[in-house]
Amino acid sequence: MKIVHGYGSSGTGGSIRTAVRDLLAQWQREGKVVSVVHGENWSIFDAASQALRARYPFLKNEEDLDRGNAGVTFVEFPADTSRIFR
Secondary structure, eight states: OEEEOOOOSSSSOOHHHHHHHHHHHHHHHTTSOSEEEEGGGOSTTOHHHHHHHHHOGGGTTOTTTTSOOTTEEEEEOOSOGGGTTO
16 A cells, blocks of 8 residues: 655654654554555665565556655555454
């Protein structure tokens, strides 16, 4: 899933971006999310990006690849999403 949360107008990252990323980090620690790649790291040179793109070939030419877009986050959820909202 690609989440477009924006960067925020403050120049330091907005509150929506921060809240989304904090929640995703928590979910990843709890095993509710398989992987998270921040848009600024979404690159052919980033190991997590490479792994995600290998598992999902349709991401090979994703439009934000190598653009350093801090206003998006890529998330891989487990196949069984029932545990996310427990």
